[in-house]
Amino acid sequence: MSRLKLVLTFAGIILAIYFLVPIAVNMFLRANPSVFIDDEVEVSNQTVIECLTFTSDRDMNVSIAASDSVSLTVYKPRSIEDPDLVVSHQDFLSCGDNPLACRMRPNWPESDAAKMAVLGGFHPDIRNQSFQFEVDEDEPVCVMLFNQGLGTVTASRLVETTPR
Structure with missing residues (x-):
């Protein structure tokens, strides 16, 4: 059971990073125009x-x-x-x-x-x-x-x- 919790926790973290990093990068680029x-x-x-x-x-x-x-x-x-x-x-x-x-x-x-x-x-x-x-x-x-x-x-x- 604790392994399953650990795997689900890591999967949640990876998904959060996968979706949040592009949003953060886009917000940074909009705040700093080229x-x-x-x-x-x-x-x-x-x-x-x-x-x-x-x-x-x-x-x-x-x-x-x-x-x-x-x-x-x-x-x-x-x-x-x-x-x-x-x-x-x-x-x-x-x-x-x-x-x-x-x-x-x-x-x-x-x-x-x-x-x-x-x-x-x-x-x-x-x-x-x-x-x-x-x-x-x-x-x-x-x-x-x-x-x-x-x-x-x-x-x-x-x-x-x-x-x-």
Whole structure:
């Protein structure tokens, strides 16, 4: 009888660990988001872009703090339907020998940026705002920041994610 109690006790402990550890890990990850971009960029008459791919479904938070108005577009390259925009996106990402060419180029027209924002992520004329998006596993997501004005704008970018 005491062996049976001992076996049942250990089985209960193992089951509790099996179910509680993933819950605790998920709660820890949600409390400590992963930071993928945290920098400050100068945005003059150019577009600054970063494309990210995540290994699990995530909630993504994009925060922008700018010295003047900038426009933000968050889009999924695979969801662009306009063939010309697909070609433009591919051209934009082909770096050649200059790694900065991947991140900056002359501005996209605002109408094209609005067409690309299939996540509902086209936000013109922002200064200090945060936006949230749902991102699927293994699907690239691009964060594009541009300035339609004449001067240079300093913008801080913060992109964080938490598991969904």
